[in-house]
Amino acid sequence: MNRRVKFSLQVIVGLVILAMLLLLSVRYGANQNSDATVFNSFFHYDSSNVDQRIIRDIRLPRVIGAMLIGAALAVSGGLMQSVTKNPMADSGLLGINAGAAFMLTLCFTFFPKMSTLNTTVFSVIGAGIAASLVFSISSMKKSQMSPTMLVLSGMAISAFFTAISEGIALVAHLKQDLAFWHFGGVSAVSWAQLYRLGPWIIIGLIAVMFMASNLNLLTLSDDTIKSLGKNTMAIRLISLICVVVLSGISVSLVGAVAFVGLIIPHIAKFLVGTNNKKVIPMTIILGADLTVLADLIARTINPPNETPFGIIISLVGVPFFIYLARKDSSQI
Amino acid sequence: MDIIETKQVCVSYEKQLTIHDLSIKIPKGQVTTLIGPNGCGKSTLIRTIARLLKPSDGSVFLDSENINGKKTSDIAKEMAVLPQSSDVANDLTVKELVTFGRIPYRHRFSTLSAIDKEKIDWAMEKASVQDLQNRRLSTLSGGQRQRAWIAMAIAQDTDTIILDEPTTYLDLTHQLDVMLLIKELNEKEHRTIVMALHDLNHAARFSDQLIAIKNGFLQTSGTVNQVLTKDNLRNIFDIDATIVEKDNKPLILTYDRWKKGEAV
Numbered sequence: 001m002n003r004r005v006k007f008s009l010q011v012i013v014g015l016v017i018l019a020m021l022l023l024l025s026v027r028y029g030a031n032q033n034s035d036a037t038v039f040n041s042f043f044h045y046d047s048s049n050v051d052q053r054i055i056r057d058i059r060l061p062r063v064i065g066a067m068l069i070g071a072a073l074a075v076s077g078g079l080m081q082s083v084t085k086n087p088m089a090d091s092g093l094l095g096i097n098a099g100a101a102f103m104l105t106l107c108f109t110f111f112p113k114m115s116t117l118n119t120t121v122f123s124v125i126g127a128g129i130a131a132s133l134v135f136s137i138s139s140m141k142k143s144q145m146s147p148t149m150l151v152l153s154g155m156a157i158s159a160f161f162t163a164i165s166e167g168i169a170l171v172a173h174l175k176q177d178l179a180f181w182h183f184g185g186v187s188a189v190s191w192a193q194l195y196r197l198g199p200w201i202i203i204g205l206i207a208v209m210f211m212a213s214n215l216n217l218l219t220l221s222d223d224t225i226k227s228l229g230k231n232t233m234a235i236r237l238i239s240l241i242c243v244v245v246l247s248g249i250s251v252s253l254v255g256a257v258a259f260v261g262l263i264i265p266h267i268a269k270f271l272v273g274t275n276n277k278k279v280i281p282m283t284i285i286l287g288a289d290l291t292v293l294a295d296l297i298a299r300t301i302n303p304p305n306e307t308p309f310g311i312i313i314s315l316v317g318v319p320f321f322i323y324l325a326r327k328d329s330s331q332i
Numbered sequence: 333m334d335i336i337e338t339k340q341v342c343v344s345y346e347k348q349l350t351i352h353d354l355s356i357k358i359p360k361g362q363v364t365t366l367i368g369p370n371g372c373g374k375s376t377l378i379r380t381i382a383r384l385l386k387p388s389d390g391s392v393f394l395d396s397e398n399i400n401g402k403k404t405s406d407i408a409k410e411m412a413v414l415p416q417s418s419d420v421a422n423d424l425t426v427k428e429l430v431t432f433g434r435i436p437y438r439h440r441f442s443t444l445s446a447i448d449k450e451k452i453d454w455a456m457e458k459a460s461v462q463d464l465q466n467r468r469l470s471t472l473s474g475g476q477r478q479r480a481w482i483a484m485a486i487a488q489d490t491d492t493i494i495l496d497e498p499t500t501y502l503d504l505t506h507q508l509d510v511m512l513l514i515k516e517l518n519e520k521e522h523r524t525i526v527m528a529l530h531d532l533n534h535a536a537r538f539s540d541q542l543i544a545i546k547n548g549f550l551q552t553s554g555t556v557n558q559v560l561t562k563d564n565l566r567n568i569f570d571i572d573a574t575i576v577e578k579d580n581k582p583l584i585l586t587y588d589r590w591k592k593g594e595a596v
Binding site (some may be wrong): 216224230 | 421424
């Protein structure tokens with residue numbers, strides 16, 4: 001009972017922080033707004049007012065985008081850590097980042113006039129292709145998608161796609177166009193993108209929540225899981241499909257944001273223990289908190305210029321990563 | 333009556349046959365132990381019976397039904413399996429681990445039923461890990477950890493419990509604790525026990541039936557007194573054993589390497 005109360009409190013605090021961050025994000029930025037403008041843009045919208053239009057058409061989609069993407073990347077990281085039994089894993093290990101970057105490079109090179117919405121859709125496809133290659137290579141052997149094979153083939157496929165896209169980018173002089181994507185940022189997220197891709201993220205997040213108890217099983221060995229009458233291959237496959245949908249879309253929208261998927265699941269575990277029924281909701285909330293905060297800092301730290309928020313997340317993430325690595329090694 | 337039967341089972345791994353035409357019968361309500369040298373196929377046979385490996389030929393019957401045609405979740409209600417200790421679920425508490433034993437009985441979104449909770453407590457009490465229930469596995473000694481794993485298998489509440497070398501890596505006292513616990517499960521709870529063991533004296537003392545395997549072939553099987561003879565031990569392990577009798581069961585006092593062709 002006591003634990004349940006504590007968990008509810010943690011969830012409520014996380015949500016309150018999220019709500020506050022969302023409000024601050026809408027209000028502050030290159031263009032400062034008064035509380036009245038924020039209020040009016042929601043409840044008495046006047047489309048001729050420039051400030052209100054900025055809030056509605058530019059700021060709101062990017063803030064909502066940041067929230068969804070943070071949650072999606074964080075949950076994907078947690079899933080990857082469970083599936084590969086590797087606390088340092090994140091969705092990049094499935095070749096998703098490299099696959100998305102590869103498709104983006106192709107779009108920039110051969111169809112430079114393509115709309116952002118369409119390039120996003122193409123890079124989702126790229127992420128999917130890379131991930132399916134990783135799946136099929138790692139399940140070729142009898143071992144049925146063993147964690148080690150998954151990690152190795154993920155790294156191989158990532159290196160392969162990165163090499164090709166770097167090559168193309170070099171020949172086609174695309175370095176500048178791709179640089180921002182590599183650091184990541186939510187500034188370009190539009191309503192059109194959110195309408196088309198947002199629902200998939202929400203469906204993915206809900207699916208992961210329903211899988212929580214099966215994910216708990218993955219802490220056991222494959223033999224033990226099978227002897228309890230469960231199918232490890234099915235649990236792994238469904239988890240990885242969720243990862244592809246969630247992080248494929250996120251990466252395509254905002255670029256290769258590092259560390260959200262790595263650190264957030266660990267912070268969530270520090271707070272609520274190891275039961276995924278609690279870890280996953282907490283991961284979703286904290287992931288949203290961190291990205292919305294990072295985006296807010298990214299555009300207020302040096303206005304009117306935007307600092308890529310991937311840089312801010314990494315600045316927080318790297319020290320934490322080192323702390324984590326040291327803590328882990330001291331346990332062995 | 334036989335609870336488990338294998339008929340001409342062959343298992344191959346990486347295209348090499350590791351088990352050849354093995355037909356064995358495991359009687360219900362008894363303790364049956366597989367013995368044999370390292371790499372003889374004990375573990376492979378255990379894993380095949382436990383449906384963790386698929387035989388390339390032949391079939392395994394559980395309660396006269398081919399396990400190949402049974403749902404794996406239904407088998408989990410009849411047979412609990414404790415694989416060789418390779419698990420590293422160290423973040424779990426003892427209670428969380430034992431709770432996994434109820435998985436076969438739980439529906440998708442249901443919480444623990446009253447029966448589940450009762451069985452979990454009962455299993456922890458049987459395995460004497462109740463006082464440790466909130467400790468993480470990483471903080472336990474090898475013996476305590478093994479008892480926690482056995483508690484998980486007990487919580488599954490199955491007629492048959494299969495254990496693959498349950499005493500590996502344990503010291504003398506903890507080995508004995510585990511063996512006594514297994515014996516108690518057999519005698520008081522009437523569970524059928526199938527296990528693989530290296531220690532022949534434990535096998536002799538705690539089993540009813542022995543099955544000896546060598547190079548993937550069935551060497552001999554029968555009661556402990558039938559199997560643990562000087563001749564059989566030569567054939568199975570290439571050892572010359574000095575066997576005495578204690579409590580009507582054979583006890584190996586000491587042994588030497590047996591060189592073929594030497595006179596007895």
